[in-house]
Amino acid sequence: MSTERPLRLALFGSGRIGQVHARNMAAHPGIELALIADPFIDGARRLAEATGARAVQDPEEVFAEPGLDGVIIGSPTPTHVDLISRSAARGLAVLCEKPIDLDINTVLACREQIRGYTVPIMLGFNRRFDPSFAEVRSRVEAGEIGRLEQVTIISRDPAPAPRDYIASSGGIFRDMTIHDLDMARFFVPDIVEVSAVGSNVFSDEIKELDDFDSVTVTLRGSGGELITITNSRHCAFGYDQRLEAFGATGMLSAGNVTPTTVRKSGAEGTEESAPYLPFFLERYAQAYMAELDAFAHSIRTGAPCSPSFEDGVAALVLANAAAESALTGKTVSVAGANA
Numbered sequence: 001m002s003t004e005r006p007l008r009l010a011l012f013g014s015g016r017i018g019q020v021h022a023r024n025m026a027a028h029p030g031i032e033l034a035l036i037a038d039p040f041i042d043g044a045r046r047l048a049e050a051t052g053a054r055a056v057q058d059p060e061e062v063f064a065e066p067g068l069d070g071v072i073i074g075s076p077t078p079t080h081v082d083l084i085s086r087s088a089a090r091g092l093a094v095l096c097e098k099p100i101d102l103d104i105n106t107v108l109a110c111r112e113q114i115r116g117y118t119v120p121i122m123l124g125f126n127r128r129f130d131p132s133f134a135e136v137r138s139r140v141e142a143g144e145i146g147r148l149e150q151v152t153i154i155s156r157d158p159a160p161a162p163r164d165y166i167a168s169s170g171g172i173f174r175d176m177t178i179h180d181l182d183m184a185r186f187f188v189p190d191i192v193e194v195s196a197v198g199s200n201v202f203s204d205e206i207k208e209l210d211d212f213d214s215v216t217v218t219l220r221g222s223g224g225e226l227i228t229i230t231n232s233r234h235c236a237f238g239y240d241q242r243l244e245a246f247g248a249t250g251m252l253s254a255g256n257v258t259p260t261t262v263r264k265s266g267a268e269g270t271e272e273s274a275p276y277l278p279f280f281l282e283r284y285a286q287a288y289m290a291e292l293d294a295f296a297h298s299i300r301t302g303a304p305c306s307p308s309f310e311d312g313v314a315a316l317v318l319a320n321a322a323a324e325s326a327l328t329g330k331t332v333s334v335a336g337a338n339a
């Protein structure tokens, strides 16, 4: 049995993603979830009760708490850069949810502030930890399909988020596609070109907000690789999350996930099975746990974090380029800006 003391962590935010992180921390044998900070104290209290932590209303109390090793930032995006800088300045390791911020200048200013701090700073691009996607990537890296030529990423939400969420999301490229842009860089870190088109095919509400409900992005890697991302804000058959890596000697693909693998064949049809897991909380449950484990490993060993703050910067650079391309109809060069 390990005699190491558990890592003492605090959590900012007890909303949708905060609840995932809190429950995973509580279940992790090497972690003690000490504090949950949220101005919405009722939410923090409920979550603290369920996880054995202490709820605090004022996020400042996290910085006054002695003996913490790190924090997880699951509060709204506009709070991220301030909490990253202040946590790192106090020597606390950081796992921050995506995106770092919606404004690249704010992100670059944060990068300057944290320059020189040696604590791990990790970005919550959880899909890198999905067992299937991670396996495809490691088998590509091992050379199983020869030289990588194309990656196809499909990501469709089951239904659009509420109007208020869309209105403050920064647009589909910065809010939704950003996960897929990071996934693209997981396979091809050096992207040189971005082309994107957006459309409004089903939601007048999203159109009124000057955003797209449907987009396609094509990226070119420095080795000529082509990566295609397809996103929709709705999908009649659930949360559609698939990818395919195509190489000179073969292909590796990862499909959607159902709660069980039971399938029915009958006179009325074949291969009928249960619906796909409904949304990110269920589909990426294992990924969030593996992400937490990787964060704990970095804190304990000092191993570099992946995905890193710089991966967060690169994904936002690509999202901005995609938004520009969709607006102007031109391909945007990002050579040297995201590797």
Ligand SMILES: NC(=O)c1ccc[n+]([C@@H]2O[C@H](COP(=O)([O-])OP(=O)(O)OC[C@H]3O[C@@H](n4cnc5c(N)ncnc54)[C@H](O)[C@@H]3O)[C@@H](O)[C@H]2O)c1
Residues within 6 Å of the ligand: 012, 013, 014, 015, 016, 017, 018, 037, 038, 039, 040, 043, 059, 074, 075, 076, 077, 079, 097, 098, 099, 124, 125, 126, 280
């Ligand atoms: N990686 C993923 O799969 C994923 C999924 C969902 C959300 N996110 C990201 O997580 C962040 C939070 O999203 P959400 O959907 O959980 O939001 P949410 O609105 O459900 O929850 C946010 C919580 O943070 C609290 N809060 C506000 N200011 C705070 C502060 N200064 N300190 C501590 N708590 C504060 C709010 O009261 C609220 O309870 C966003 O940046 C979002 O982009 C990531």
